[in-house]
Amino acid sequence: MIQVYGDILDEETRCQHYHSEIDIIALKCFACQKYYPCFFCHDRYEDHAFLAYPMSRSEDRVVLCGHCRTELTISQYLGCEDACPICNHPFNPGCKKHRSIYFQTNK
Numbered sequence: 001m002i003q004v005y006g007d008i009l010d011e012e013t014r015c016q017h018y019h020s021e022i023d024i025i026a027l028k029c030f031a032c033q034k035y036y037p038c039f040f041c042h043d044r045y046e047d048h049a050f051l052a053y054p055m056s057r058s059e060d061r062v063v064l065c066g067h068c069r070t071e072l073t074i075s076q077y078l079g080c081e082d083a084c085p086i087c088n089h090p091f092n093p094g095c096k097k098h099r100s101i102y103f104q105t106n107k
């Protein structure tokens with residue numbers, strides 16, 4: 001069982017900040033290697049700011065689908081981020097707006 005930290009409301013990793021039907025992913029911080037449902041949760045419990053994962057590590061598993069509990073690689077997640085490629089549960093498209101928080105792009 002993969003441990004997800006923070007204020008988890010249910011087994012699909014919804015938290016007090018993001019808890020709609022489609023808020024089911026958790027993301028891994030590059031610094032502490034822990035899964036959190038969002039960066040607000042992370043920054044509340046850790047003594048460092050959420051460190052985005054380098055996109056160059058595209059085969060690292062850093063996104064957890066709370067529905068099927070599959071760990072997705074960066075390339076899997078960015079390749080079809082509107083729904084889980086394994087179980088097809090929809091993901092929140094609003095997460096795209098926060099992509100730069102969770103992934104280091106080479107701009």
Ligand SMILES: [Zn+2]
Nearest residue numbers: 029031032046
């Ligand atoms: Zn961290």
Ligand SMILES: [Zn+2]
Nearest residue numbers: 015017038041
């Ligand atoms: Zn949260």
Ligand SMILES: [Zn+2]
Nearest residue numbers: 065068084087
């Ligand atoms: Zn899934």
